[in-house]
Structure formats: C-alpha cells, structure tokens
Amino acid sequence: MSSVPGRDPRNQLAAGSFLGFWCLAGWWSLAVTPALSSDDYGVDPGPGLLPRLVLTILTVGALLLIGNGMRRMLSEPAEPGFWDRLRRGTLVPAIFVATLAIYVPAIDLIGYVPASVILTLAWMTFLGYRSREGGPISPLLQAGAGTAIGVGLIYLIFVHLIGVPVG
Amino acid sequence: MISRVRLCRRISFSVSAIAAALLLSACGSPQDDVFPSGPITLVVNWPAGGGMDRAGRLVAEYARRHLDVPIAVINVAGSGGAIGIRHVAEADPDGYTVGILGASLVASQYINPNANAVEDIDLIAFLGPDPAALQVRADSGIDSLAEFVTTAQSEPGSIKNxxxxxxxxxxxxxxLLERTANIELTLVPYRGYAPTVSAIVSGEVQSATLPVHQLIDQHEAGDVKILGVMAETRHFMAPEVPTFREQGIDLVTGDWRAIYLPNGVPEDRRAFLENLFVATMNDPEFQAAARQQSFFISPMGAADTQRFIADFDEALYPVLLDADLVKARHK
Amino acid sequence: MIANFLSVAWTVLTDPYLLGMSALGTVLGITMGCLPGISSTMALAILLPVTYAMSPVAAMMFLMAVFSASVYGGSISAILINIPGTPGAIVTQLEGYAMTRKGEASEALTLSLFSSTMGGIVGLIILMLVAPIVASAAMQFRSPEFAMATVFGLTMLAYSTPGSTFRGILSGMIGLLCGMVGFDVVTDVARFDFGTTALQSGIELVPLTVGLFGLAEVLRGLESDARRAVTTPALGTLFPSLTKLRKLWKTVLRGSALGAIIGAIPAAGSAIAVAVSYAQEQRLSKRSAEFGTGVPEGLAGPEAANNACVGGALVPLMTLGIPGDTMTAVLMGALLIHGLRPGPLLFAERPDFVAGVYVALFFALVLTVVFGTFLIRYFVRLMRTPSHVLLLIIALLCVIGSYAIRNNVVDVYLMLAFGVIGYVMTRLEIPVAPLAFGLILGPILEENLRRSLIISDGSWLVFVERPIALTMLLLSVAALSYPLLRRFIDRRAPDEPR
Incomplete structure (x- = not known):
C-alpha cells in the first residue's frame, strides 16, 4: 500500500536471497520428516498441508524478487557502492551479538551479577569513548554508574522480586 | 490535590512495604545441618494461570504454614509439560527443588522421545484426581449414557466430541470411552479446556469429555447434561450424576496431580517432604480452599502414589499404542 | 445495571482501602506491563497469591487494575524502546516508536494514554449494556469463522504495514512458518524442529518480539556512524492540545468500537482488532503515505482498540464463564479462589457482583490516567540517559525478559537469533511487524482450518457456505488484490509487485 522507495535491484536480490534461505530450510525439514508428507490422517488434511502452502507462496515470492532484481541488473546501469552501504556499520552490532552469545552461558558459569557487570562495564566504556557523549564526566565513571544502577535494578526487580531463577 | 499527594504517598508506602517483605522472604540464612534451611522451589510444568499453576500455588501457600522457610513457585513450561519435568529431574537432589505434575507425564513419555519417563523422577505425594466426565448438549436429545452409546453405535461417527x-x-x-463402550465418535481436537467449552456451548460439537467442573454451570442451567463421571465415586460438585461404573461401563480415567522430586534425594529429606505435603493436603483449611477452586483432594503418600501411577501407565499404554501415538519406549 | 453500578461505585469511592487496592494494582500493572518479558498474564499470575487473604471485592479491584493497567504498560515499552508488552502493542509501536525517534515521546505516550483510556471506557460501556448480545454473536463464531478472521487480520496488517504489501505478505509467511515449529496440535507430529529438542516446544511470542523489535533496535543503535538510537525527547506539553484531541476523536471512537466487538473473539481478539483499526485509519487518513513515520491517527486508533479489547475479552468470561485468553483465564482463577464461579448463573443471580467487576475496571481506567500522566514525566526522563548506557540496559532487559517468560534458556538464544533476523530484515527493507503477527495468528489459523475440515467431513465449501466466514474471506481477497488492480489501472511499469 505505502510507497515503495526506488529500490536498488541488488536490494531485491538480497531480500530475495534472505527469503530463499527460509524456503531452503523449510523444504529441507519437510523432506526429512516423512510424517509431514503422509496423508493418512482421515478428513484432517494433515500436518503437512499448511507448511507446503506457506513454503510455496514464500518460494514464489523469493523467486519473483530474485528474478526481478537480476533482470533489472542486466538492463539498468549499476549505482556504485550499494554493497558497501549495506555492510556499513554492521561490525560493532555483529561483535555485540557474539558477546551476548558468550554472556548467556557465562551467567550459568560465574553467576548473573558478575557476568552482567563484565558485559555492561566493558561495552559502556567502549561506547562511551566512541561517542564521547558523556560531557565532563569520564566515560569510565559513567559506565561504572550506569552498570551499578542498571544491573542493580534489573537484579532487584527480576531476580529478587519476581523470582526469575538465574545463575 | 492534597488528597492525591497523600494517596500517592500511601501507595508508595505500601509498594515499598510489599517490596521489603518480598525481599526479606527471599533471603534465607542457609545452614547445612538443618533441612530445610533455605527457600524451597516448587516447579509448575505449565504456564502461569492454568489449573496446574493454581494448584501449585495453593499447595505452596498452605505448605508454607508448616515451615520456617519460604516456598517459591516458578513456571517452567513447554513441550506439553515435559520441559518442567526435565527441569526437576535434572536439578540437584538436595530436596530444595520439588515439582507438581499431572497425567501428561505418563502420556508424553511415549509420545515425545525427549520427555522423561516415570522412572526418571521420584513421586512423593498425591494431591487428588480430576476425573473426566461425559457431557452432551441438551438439544442433542440424548438423556442418558445408554442412549449415547446406542446413538453412537447406530450411526458411527455421527457424534462429534x-x-x-x-x-x-x-x-x-x-x-477410552470409544474402546470400553465399543462405539465410534468423531474426535475434534481443541487446544485446552476453555476452547472445548466454547465449542460445546456454541454447538460446534455435541459432546465433550471434560472434567466435571468445566461445564458445571451449563449443566445446572440445563444447556448441557453431564451423563456420567469417569471416577470411582461421584463428584462433590455434581452429586446427582452417577459414575460410569454405576451405569455399567467400567471406565475410570481423567487427570490427577502429584508432587515429585528428582531421583536420589537423601532419605531423611525425602521423608520430611513427603510428610510435609501429605500433612498440608490433610489440612482442613487447605481442603476447603481447594474445594472452592473445584480441586478434588484425596491425599496419598509416596508408596500409594507410585502404585496409582503405575496402574494408570498400564491402562494408558494400549490406548496410545492403538492411536499410533507410541513413538518411544515401546513395551 | 446502572443503579447497581452507581451504588457499588459509591461504596468504593468512600472506602479508602478498596480505592487503595485499585491504585496499588494500577501502579504495579503499569510498571510490570512495561518490563519486557512480563506479560499481562504473568503479572496477574505473580500477583494472584497476594489476593488470597483479601475480600473478594478488594481482590477484584486489585486484579482488574493490574489487568487493565498492564495493557497500557505494554504500550509504554512499545513506544519508548520498541518492545511490545502485549500482542496488540505490536501495531502501537509502528507509529509510537517512530514518534519517539522524532523526539515526540511524551506526546506519543500522552496520546496513547488518552486514547487507550477512551477505548477502555467505550469497551466497558459496551460490556455493561450489551454483553449478552455480544456474547451470543461471539457464539456464532465457530472454527471456520476463526480461521477466516485470522486470515483477515493477517491481510489487514500486510496491507497497511509501512513498506510494500508484497514484502509484508512474505514476512507474514515467515511468521506462519515460525508458528508451525514444534508439535502439531492435531496430530502431535514434530515439525521444523531440525532434530533438536530445543525447538520442539515451539517459538514463544515474547522471545520473538523482544528479539525482533527490541534487540534489533539496540543493534541499530550500535552502528558506528549511526544516528542516536533513542533521541533525547523534549518533555514537551503533557496534555495534548484540545484541537489535536478534537481532530482525533473519530479515530478513537472507531478504534474503540472495533476493539470492543472484535475483542470478544477468543484468543485472537486484540491482535486482529488493532490490525483492522490501523488499516482503517490508514485508508481514511489524508496522510496515508506517511504512515510508519509517526502519524498520530495511526497510534490513537489501535491504542483505543487495544484497550477496548479488555472489555470485549471480559464478555465471554462474565456471561458464559469461558475465558477467551490466558489473561481472563487467570482472572477466572482468581474469582474461583474467592468462591465465585463466573458464568450464566452468576451473571443472572449476582448483579451486585457483576457491577463490582465493572466498577473495578472503571476505577482502574481512571487511576491509570492519574498515575499515567504522573509517571510519563519520569519515563521520558529515563530516556534522557546517555544512549550507550540505555542501549546496554535494554540489552540486559531483552536477555532476562526472554528468559523470565518460561525460565528456559533456549528462549534467550531464540531471542538473540530473532534480534539478528530483525536487524537484517530492516536493512533489507522487509517489514518486520507482519512476521510477529504471523506467529500469533498462524497457529490459530491452522488449528481452526483443519478443525473446520474435520467437522465438515473434509469439505472446503464450509468457508463459503457460512456468511460471516465468506464475508471475511472476500474482504481479505479484496484487500490483497487492490494494489494489484491499481497497478493494472495505472499501467505504470512496476519494478516490483507491491
């Protein structure tokens, strides 16, 4: 309904591939679960009907996007720098997700509070130095205060009051 | 304006009072030689708000009165109850983790290859059964269990349950009803009891096999008739409804609730907890509160509970085998 | 009913204890509702034991306040940090969070407070006056209607979601796939579990939305050359100007009416109601092209609908004793504890008690405004925390919130995965909200679709033979084909199906 911004054909290619991954995973899982292709369920169309229907629509959509993108890439002059723009700035978020993936098992190993303190202190200090937003307060001090208040409050509310069993 | 300020103050006071109370109760001072010396966790294997959750929180509330330490209730839900059972089965067997579960334990050990089996846990107390019943819509014209069986026999599959x-x-x-009465119904699946109640009230199905209390109101109002209770004795909420046995069909089934521990809890702690929960369930105040929530309470100790569940397991296996649901632990 | 209502209301007004309980419930409801991972259902269940020792009336005052206020609380986190507290708030954040990013956080919060209160009151009035009629209409809804209602809700959202409808539908399809993960409800076959136990219990809504919206937003905020993720909003005026409210009153009324009626549909009510309201406002708005960039109508309508659903959801509970969703199921549990079994008998024989429930809801709504206006200042001030400190605290909240919902560590990893997925989707300009909707509505759709076929002996005609189902089916088809038809009429060379 809303307007579609003038999209780079390579965006269509990338979006189509993203959807394509879901299709591949889905079809593969369907193929290795024999119960989903059986139609031995009486009047019930069975657990395989909707997955097949949805995957078909998704596959057609992904192919349309990829096809459209390819066609336009051949016919239109390419604007430079698309892939760079798509990648720009993703390094820090990627590292952040990786540290979160380490943080979760670390909660079990060293306890909720130590793990959270290390995570937030390190990241807040790094981000504070990067943005130099803290004004007169030094980023380290600010990170310390932020960690103490943030982790303290979350621990108080979730672990003490609500009783979430962590660590 | 003044009153608002005062109100806010009073409220902030009560909030902090509650917070302080919760904080104090959460900090036990554990000593090693006495059991229990710290908070006990009761794991409910279904989400907050359901019947199992209410039963668990009620038991915890009254068991607390026999104890010096708090009991914290947590919900570990998922996979039809199997995740919560695994949580307890794999907890430290120090007696500080207990759980409450129901009949799903027995069924899911066959249906779900990843679920724990009855042997993986230690059942210590029985809360009570939650017997199933057979309900029909009043406008179906069926007035008794015998009529129900005749109708289902003359037109197999015509009754949607x-x-x-x-x-x-x-x-x-x-x-089980199909097997014992030798009839054929069209079984229509719903996700949980409330949607099933809706379905029979709206007329999408003609009958249901829900626990007694789910449709008691509609039964009293005359929209739905409970034809029989699948229990050994009549149900306190509908004493006028006969059991299936009284009507010549030998069928006793339904849900039940029991308290369990991980395997390997030291004998003295296990005995302490068994006594604690059996005593709680025999507490008349607890029984009154439970009745009000429509829970049928008939307490049993560890030995009787395990015998009961073994029998239940025995009766259930052929049913699941017949329905092609046994995917693990073939006998 | 009116006389009963007024007399009970007077009793409450003159009893500081009852009023205090309602106030306490409201404050706890708002705060718990805006914490990620604490759903309204959980807030109710956690606070339920507190009421064991109270009188039935006090317990009702307290719990209704928690229920109603937590729905508003869910919108606060949606508007401020892009984490929806209730399913309905997924639509709230489309415009609400966009307004926050423009620096209009306090305006968005105040607007949401006023429209949700209006919605709540309209819902309450409908509950009081015509509950039995709404209930009997809701009973006309059987499996085929549920199936078509979910199709309708999904199409409405895909149609109106910011970005292309075509991509919105595909995003919804991914949501449907996610909703199929785990044991199938009709046959108990495990699907899309990729051989792991981790996925067998399915994908919960909370980890998915917390990751898809909350964590993904944190990741965007971490981009090196990024604009600040959460701009410091000016406190601004707390009371929206009368002219602004006057412009929105029709929107709010439409949203309220939709919510109160559609809210009576069990399980899916609020999600469908907000989607329909959003699509409706977009269709009627002069600024429809700007939807997604912080348009007040797009916030006010769905917010009104979301809270009007509270009244709607109580209809089947009060008149028939059937809880339509998990929240009303906990409320029913609370009533049972105090020896009251909601249903046709209680409804007919205890008008004083029924009035008590309505009064409890009424005070909850009024007190939500009182505390809401008071708290908004502080919430907005919290957002002035330096953004890098705030981002880390939100990330911690995402982790513990997704764990708290069922104390399962798998949910935390799922949340992380959906954080990445949401981040990638935004970069690729694929709308995210339909995915979450697919997850909510997908299981309801499949279950009802297949059940309809079991009941109709396998005949697909069941969806066109029943008038309500047919109407919703036709409306969905029309909404989907409209962009396509327009393309043929425009005869412009399209670069992509829209």
Missing amino acids: GNDAPGGVSHIAAT
Whole structure:
C-alpha cells in the first residue's frame, strides 16, 4: 500500500536471497520428516498441508524478487557502492551479538551479577569513548554508574522480586 | 490535590512495604545441618494461570504454614509439560527443588522421545484426581449414557466430541470411552479446556469429555447434561450424576496431580517432604480452599502414589499404542 | 445495571482501602506491563497469591487494575524502546516508536494514554449494556469463522504495514512458518524442529518480539556512524492540545468500537482488532503515505482498540464463564479462589457482583490516567540517559525478559537469533511487524482450518457456505488484490509487485 522507495535491484536480490534461505530450510525439514508428507490422517488434511502452502507462496515470492532484481541488473546501469552501504556499520552490532552469545552461558558459569557487570562495564566504556557523549564526566565513571544502577535494578526487580531463577 | 499527594504517598508506602517483605522472604540464612534451611522451589510444568499453576500455588501457600522457610513457585513450561519435568529431574537432589505434575507425564513419555519417563523422577505425594466426565448438549436429545452409546453405535461417527489434542487427558478419556463402550465418535481436537467449552456451548460439537467442573454451570442451567463421571465415586460438585461404573461401563480415567522430586534425594529429606505435603493436603483449611477452586483432594503418600501411577501407565499404554501415538519406549 | 453500578461505585469511592487496592494494582500493572518479558498474564499470575487473604471485592479491584493497567504498560515499552508488552502493542509501536525517534515521546505516550483510556471506557460501556448480545454473536463464531478472521487480520496488517504489501505478505509467511515449529496440535507430529529438542516446544511470542523489535533496535543503535538510537525527547506539553484531541476523536471512537466487538473473539481478539483499526485509519487518513513515520491517527486508533479489547475479552468470561485468553483465564482463577464461579448463573443471580467487576475496571481506567500522566514525566526522563548506557540496559532487559517468560534458556538464544533476523530484515527493507503477527495468528489459523475440515467431513465449501466466514474471506481477497488492480489501472511499469 505505502510507497515503495526506488529500490536498488541488488536490494531485491538480497531480500530475495534472505527469503530463499527460509524456503531452503523449510523444504529441507519437510523432506526429512516423512510424517509431514503422509496423508493418512482421515478428513484432517494433515500436518503437512499448511507448511507446503506457506513454503510455496514464500518460494514464489523469493523467486519473483530474485528474478526481478537480476533482470533489472542486466538492463539498468549499476549505482556504485550499494554493497558497501549495506555492510556499513554492521561490525560493532555483529561483535555485540557474539558477546551476548558468550554472556548467556557465562551467567550459568560465574553467576548473573558478575557476568552482567563484565558485559555492561566493558561495552559502556567502549561506547562511551566512541561517542564521547558523556560531557565532563569520564566515560569510565559513567559506565561504572550506569552498570551499578542498571544491573542493580534489573537484579532487584527480576531476580529478587519476581523470582526469575538465574545463575 | 492534597488528597492525591497523600494517596500517592500511601501507595508508595505500601509498594515499598510489599517490596521489603518480598525481599526479606527471599533471603534465607542457609545452614547445612538443618533441612530445610533455605527457600524451597516448587516447579509448575505449565504456564502461569492454568489449573496446574493454581494448584501449585495453593499447595505452596498452605505448605508454607508448616515451615520456617519460604516456598517459591516458578513456571517452567513447554513441550506439553515435559520441559518442567526435565527441569526437576535434572536439578540437584538436595530436596530444595520439588515439582507438581499431572497425567501428561505418563502420556508424553511415549509420545515425545525427549520427555522423561516415570522412572526418571521420584513421586512423593498425591494431591487428588480430576476425573473426566461425559457431557452432551441438551438439544442433542440424548438423556442418558445408554442412549449415547446406542446413538453412537447406530450411526458411527455421527457424534462429534470435543477434546484435547492426541495424548491430552480429555482425548485419552474419549478414546477410552470409544474402546470400553465399543462405539465410534468423531474426535475434534481443541487446544485446552476453555476452547472445548466454547465449542460445546456454541454447538460446534455435541459432546465433550471434560472434567466435571468445566461445564458445571451449563449443566445446572440445563444447556448441557453431564451423563456420567469417569471416577470411582461421584463428584462433590455434581452429586446427582452417577459414575460410569454405576451405569455399567467400567471406565475410570481423567487427570490427577502429584508432587515429585528428582531421583536420589537423601532419605531423611525425602521423608520430611513427603510428610510435609501429605500433612498440608490433610489440612482442613487447605481442603476447603481447594474445594472452592473445584480441586478434588484425596491425599496419598509416596508408596500409594507410585502404585496409582503405575496402574494408570498400564491402562494408558494400549490406548496410545492403538492411536499410533507410541513413538518411544515401546513395551 | 446502572443503579447497581452507581451504588457499588459509591461504596468504593468512600472506602479508602478498596480505592487503595485499585491504585496499588494500577501502579504495579503499569510498571510490570512495561518490563519486557512480563506479560499481562504473568503479572496477574505473580500477583494472584497476594489476593488470597483479601475480600473478594478488594481482590477484584486489585486484579482488574493490574489487568487493565498492564495493557497500557505494554504500550509504554512499545513506544519508548520498541518492545511490545502485549500482542496488540505490536501495531502501537509502528507509529509510537517512530514518534519517539522524532523526539515526540511524551506526546506519543500522552496520546496513547488518552486514547487507550477512551477505548477502555467505550469497551466497558459496551460490556455493561450489551454483553449478552455480544456474547451470543461471539457464539456464532465457530472454527471456520476463526480461521477466516485470522486470515483477515493477517491481510489487514500486510496491507497497511509501512513498506510494500508484497514484502509484508512474505514476512507474514515467515511468521506462519515460525508458528508451525514444534508439535502439531492435531496430530502431535514434530515439525521444523531440525532434530533438536530445543525447538520442539515451539517459538514463544515474547522471545520473538523482544528479539525482533527490541534487540534489533539496540543493534541499530550500535552502528558506528549511526544516528542516536533513542533521541533525547523534549518533555514537551503533557496534555495534548484540545484541537489535536478534537481532530482525533473519530479515530478513537472507531478504534474503540472495533476493539470492543472484535475483542470478544477468543484468543485472537486484540491482535486482529488493532490490525483492522490501523488499516482503517490508514485508508481514511489524508496522510496515508506517511504512515510508519509517526502519524498520530495511526497510534490513537489501535491504542483505543487495544484497550477496548479488555472489555470485549471480559464478555465471554462474565456471561458464559469461558475465558477467551490466558489473561481472563487467570482472572477466572482468581474469582474461583474467592468462591465465585463466573458464568450464566452468576451473571443472572449476582448483579451486585457483576457491577463490582465493572466498577473495578472503571476505577482502574481512571487511576491509570492519574498515575499515567504522573509517571510519563519520569519515563521520558529515563530516556534522557546517555544512549550507550540505555542501549546496554535494554540489552540486559531483552536477555532476562526472554528468559523470565518460561525460565528456559533456549528462549534467550531464540531471542538473540530473532534480534539478528530483525536487524537484517530492516536493512533489507522487509517489514518486520507482519512476521510477529504471523506467529500469533498462524497457529490459530491452522488449528481452526483443519478443525473446520474435520467437522465438515473434509469439505472446503464450509468457508463459503457460512456468511460471516465468506464475508471475511472476500474482504481479505479484496484487500490483497487492490494494489494489484491499481497497478493494472495505472499501467505504470512496476519494478516490483507491491
């Protein structure tokens, strides 16, 4: 309904591939679960009907996007720098997700509070130095205060009051 | 304006009072030689707000009165109750983790290859059964269990029965009914009891195999008739409804609730907890509160509970085998 | 009913204890509702034991306040940090969070407070006056209607979601796939579990939305050359100007009416109601092209609908004793504890008690405004925390919130995965909200679709033979084909199906 911004054909290619991954995973899982292709369920169309229907629509959509993108890439002059723009700035978020993936098992190993303190202190200090937003307060001090208040409050509310069993 | 300020103050006071109380109660001072010396965790294997959750929180509330330490209730839900049972089965067997579960334990050990079996845990107390019943819509013209059986026999599959998904308690009840009475129904699956109640009230199905209390109001109002209770004795909420046995069909089934521990809890602690929970369930105040929530209470100790569940297991296996639901632990 | 209502209301007004309980419930409801991972259902269940020792009336005052206020609380986190507290708030954040990013956080919060209160009151009035009629209409809804209602809700959202409808539908399809993960409800076959136990219990809504919206937003905020993720909003005026409210009153009324009626549909009510309201406002708005960039109508309508659903959801509970969703199921549990079994008998024989429930809801709504206006200042001030400190605290909240919902560590990893997925989707300009909707509505759709076929002996005609189902089916088809038809009429060379 809303307007579609003038999209780079390579965006269509990338979006189509993203959807394509879901299709591949889905079809593969369907193929290795024999119960989903059986139609031995009486009047019930069975657990395989909707997955097949949805995957078909998704596959057609992904192919349309990829096809459209390819066609336009051949016919239109390419604007430079698309892939760079798509990648720009993703390094820090990627590292952040990786540290979160380490943080979760670390909660079990060293306890909720130590793990959270290390995570937030390190990241807040790094981000504070990067943005130099803290004004007169030094980023380290600010990170310390932020960690103490943030982790303290979350621990108080979730672990003490609500009783979430962590660590 | 003044009153608002005062109100806010009073409220902030009560909030902090509650917070302080919760904080104090959460900090026990554990000593090693006395049991229990710290808070006990009661794991409910279904989400907050359901019947199992209410039962668990009620037990915890009254068991607390026999104890110096708090009991914290947590919900570990998922995979039809199997995740919460695994949580307890794999907890430290120090007696500080207990759980409450129901008939799903027995069914899911066959249906779900990843679920724990009855042997993986230590059942220590029985809360009570939650017997299934057979309900029909008043406008179906069926007035008795005998008529129900005749109708279902003369036109197999003509009666649509609302029940759980396969392996759920009301589905098991419906399947057992088909087998014992030698009839054929069309089993229509619903996700849980409330949607099944809706379905029979709206007329999408003609009958249901729900626990007694689910449709008691409609029964009293005359929209739905409870034809029989699948229990050994009549139900306190509908004493005028005869049991299936009284009507010549030998069928006793339904859900139940029991307290369990991980395997390997030291004998003295196990005995302490068994006594604690049996005493709680025999507490008249607890029984009154439970009755008000429509829980049928008939307490049993560890030995009787394990015997009961072994029998239940015995009766259930052929049903699941017949329904092609046994995917693990073939006998 | 009116006389009963007024007399009970007077009793409450003159009893500081009852009023205090309602106030306490309101404050706890708002705060718990805006914490990620604490759903309204959980807030109710956690606070339920507190009421064991109270009188039935006090317990009702307290719990209704928690229920109603937590729905508003869910919108606060949606508007401020892009984490929806209730399913309905997924639509709230489309415009609400966009307004926050423009620096209009306090305006968005105040607007949401006023429209949700209006919605709540309209819902309450409908509950009081015509509950039995709404209930009997809701009973016309059987499996085929549920199936078509979910199709309708999904199409409405895909149609109106910011970005292309075509991509919105595909995003919804991914949501449907996610909703199929785990044991199938009709046959108990495990699907899309990729051989692991981790996925067998399915994908919960909370980890998915917390990751898809909350964590993904944190990741965007971490981009090196990024604009600040959460701009410091000016406190601004707390009371929206009368002219602004006057412009929105029709929107709010439409949203309220939709919510109160559609809210009576069990399980899916609020999600469908907000989607329909959003699509409706977009269709009627002069600024429809700007939807997604912080348009007040797009916030006010769905917010009104979301809270009007509270009244709607109580209809089947009060008149028939059937809880339509998990929240009303906990409320029913609370009533049972105090020896009251909601249903046709209680409804007919205890008008004083029924009035008590309505009064409890009424005070909850009024007190939500009182505390809401008071708290908004502080919430907005919290957002002035330096953004890098705030981002880390939100990330911690995402982790513990997704764990708290069922104490399962798998949910935390799922949340992380959906954080990445949401981040990638935004970069690729694929709308995210339909995915979450697919997850909510997908299981309801499949279950009802297949059940309809079991009941109709396998005949697909069941969806066109029943008038309500047919109407919703036709409306969905029309909404989907409209962009396509327009393309043929425009005869412009399209670069992509829209």
